[in-house]
Amino acid sequence: MSNYCLYRIGQFLAKILPIQVSLPLVMFLCDLHFCFSKTDRQAVENNLKIVFKTDHVPKSQVRAVFRSFGKYLLEFFTMTKRLQTSFIESNVHIKNIGYLNEVLQKGKGSIVVSAHLGNWEMAGAVFPMLGFPLSVVALAHKDPRVNALFNAQREAFGTMVIQTDVAVRRVVEHLQRNRFVAILADRDFGNHGAVMDFLGRKIKVPKGAAFFSMKTGAPIVPVFLLRTTDDHFEINIYPPIYPPHLPDGRITDKAVREYIQKYLTIIEDEIRKSPSQWLLFREFWQS
Numbered sequence: 001m002s003n004y005c006l007y008r009i010g011q012f013l014a015k016i017l018p019i020q021v022s023l024p025l026v027m028f029l030c031d032l033h034f035c036f037s038k039t040d041r042q043a044v045e046n047n048l049k050i051v052f053k054t055d056h057v058p059k060s061q062v063r064a065v066f067r068s069f070g071k072y073l074l075e076f077f078t079m080t081k082r083l084q085t086s087f088i089e090s091n092v093h094i095k096n097i098g099y100l101n102e103v104l105q106k107g108k109g110s111i112v113v114s115a116h117l118g119n120w121e122m123a124g125a126v127f128p129m130l131g132f133p134l135s136v137v138a139l140a141h142k143d144p145r146v147n148a149l150f151n152a153q154r155e156a157f158g159t160m161v162i163q164t165d166v167a168v169r170r171v172v173e174h175l176q177r178n179r180f181v182a183i184l185a186d187r188d189f190g191n192h193g194a195v196m197d198f199l200g201r202k203i204k205v206p207k208g209a210a211f212f213s214m215k216t217g218a219p220i221v222p223v224f225l226l227r228t229t230d231d232h233f234e235i236n237i238y239p240p241i242y243p244p245h246l247p248d249g250r251i252t253d254k255a256v257r258e259y260i261q262k263y264l265t266i267i268e269d270e271i272r273k274s275p276s277q278w279l280l281f282r283e284f285w286q287s
Contacts, residue, residue, distance in 0.1 A: 002143065003143060003146055004143050004145045004146045004149070007146060007149055008149070010073065010077055011077045011149070013025075014074055014077035014078045015077070015078065015081055019078070019082075022074060022078075023071075023074065026070040026071070026073070026074050027067055027070060029070065030063075030066045030067045030069065030070035031063065031066070031067075033066055034062070034063045034066040040066075040281045041062060041066075042283075043280075043281055043282050043283045044062050044065045044066070044280075044281060045057050045062050046283050047278070047280060047283065047284050047285075048061060048062065048065070048275055050199055050200065050201060050284075050285065051199055051271060051272060051275045051278070052275070053200065061275070061276060064276035065275075065276050065277075065278070065279065067276075068227070068276050068277045068279060069279045069281075071119075071227065071231075072118075072119050072121070072279060075119055075121075075122055076119070076121045076122070076153060077153070079121070079122065079125050079153060079156070079157070080153065080156050083122070083125055083126075083129070083157070085129065088126060088129065088130075091232045091233055092126065092225075092232070092233045092234070092235060093228075093232070093233070093234045093235070094130075094234075094235045094237070095234065095235065095236050095237060096236075096237040096238070096239075097130070097237060099221060099237050099238070099239055099240055100132055100180070100221065100237065102240060103218075103219050103221060103240050104132070104178060106219070107178050108175060108178065108216060108217050108218045108219075109174065109175035109176070109177065109178045109179050109180065109181065109216070109218045110175075110180050110181070110218050110219050110220070110221050110240065111175070111180075111181050111182075111183060111209050111212055111213050111218055111219070111220045111221070112127075112134075112180050112181065112182040112183070112220075112221050112222075112223045113182075113183055113184075113185040113209045113220055113221070113222050113223070113263050113267070114182060114183075114184055114185070114222070114223055114224055114225075115184055115185065115186035115224070115267050115270065115271065115278070116184060116186055116187065116278065116279050116280055117186070117224055117226070117267075117270055117271060117274065117277050117278050117279070118224055118225045118226035118227060118233075118274065118277045119225050119226075119227065119233070120182075120184060120224075120225065121153070121154070122225055122233070123182075123223060123224075123225035123235060124136050124154055124157075124159050124182060125154070125156075125157040125159065126225070126235065127159070127180060127182075128157050128158035128159055129157060129158075132180055133158075133177075133178070133179040133180060134158075134159050134160070134179065134180045134181075134182060135159070135160040135161070135162050135170075135171075135174045135179050135180070135181045135182070136154060136159055136160070136161055136162065136181070136182040136183075137162045137163075137164060137167050137171065137181065137182065137183045137184075137208070138150075138151070138154075138161050138162070138163060138164070139163075139164050139189050140163050140164065140165070160174070160179075162174065162181070164189075164190075167208065171208075171212050172212065172215065172216060175212065175216045175218045176216070180221075181212070181218075182223075183206065183208055183209045184206075185205065185206050185208075185209050185260075185263065185264070185267060186198075186205065186267055186271075187205070187206070187280070187284070188203075188204040188205055188206045189206075191204075192207070193205050193206050193207055194207040194253070194256060194257050194260055196257065196260060196261065196264060198264060198268065199268055199271065199272075201285045202285075203284065203285055205260065205264060207256050207260060209260075209263070210243075210256045210259040210260045211251065211256060213241075213243045213259070214243045214244070214246065214251050214255065214256065214259065215251065217243060218243075219240035219241060219242045219243070220240065220241045220242075220243075220262075220263055221237065221238060221239075221240050221241070222237075222238040222241070222263050222266045222267070222270075223235065223236070223237050223238070224236045224270050226270075226274050226277060227277060236270070238266055241259075241262050241263055243259065244258070244259060
């Protein structure tokens with residue numbers, strides 16, 4: 001069965017079943033995934049070894065990543081049903097929302113950097129619901145049906161999707177319209193990233209956020225939506241990071257790397273605080 005069929009079945013069940021039924025079912029399926037997918041289990045364990053700086057990671061911590069991913073998917077598929085203003089008021093605590101208003105007043109837009117951490121898709125829905133115009137740079141799925149399904153979920157809340165193949169032109173356009181543009185900055189899916197020290201190991205990370213910021217003058221705002229212990233949510237908004245002044249106007253590799261380091265350190269700290277919510281099922285440092 002294709003991934004598209006599985007996603008559609010999951011979406012259908014998530015919409016018709018009450019959360020009291022769907023959540024235990026999803027946790028059961030996540031435990032099955034943990035037990036029977038040795039490749040994914042090994043990849044998560046090896047990633048956590050580097051995060052924790054240890055040669056042994058308890059199985060419970062590895063399993064927690066699988067369960068976090070299940071909750072992420074369930075929340076994503078039920079957003080159009082559950083995510084309303086009353087839900088945000090009761091379940092989402094937003095820290096430092098004033099930083100978003102600060103950058104909008106500058107009129108240059110802003111680049112929101114986040115990671116595959118917590119529920120970045122829910123953050124993408126909450127932004128426009130709070131009145132902040134948001135565009136997201138998204139890697140297209142190989143199956144166009146899956147791509148359409150995910151983009152429809154995102155666009156249901158007013159988020160605009162920018163596919164990576166047209167990102168260079170569109171991102172600049174959207175920033176000029178004083179919009180927020182969200183980019184996940186912890187994993188490079190192409191071959192144009194910058195080699196950086198990340199959680200103690202060398203890896204290529206995306207440099208698009210730094211490049212667009214330095215090209216347009218739009219500041220970078222790190223934002224993370226994380227699940228709390230009681231299955232509520234917290235949005236952590238960091239102070240804006242403004243691009244460096246370039247005396248001759250040239251964007252050098254050195255300047256880009258130094259700029260990336262400013263928000264990469266924040267991403268590292270957030271992953272260390274919530275490692276079970278870092279949802280990568282490939283060995284990160286072998287990518």
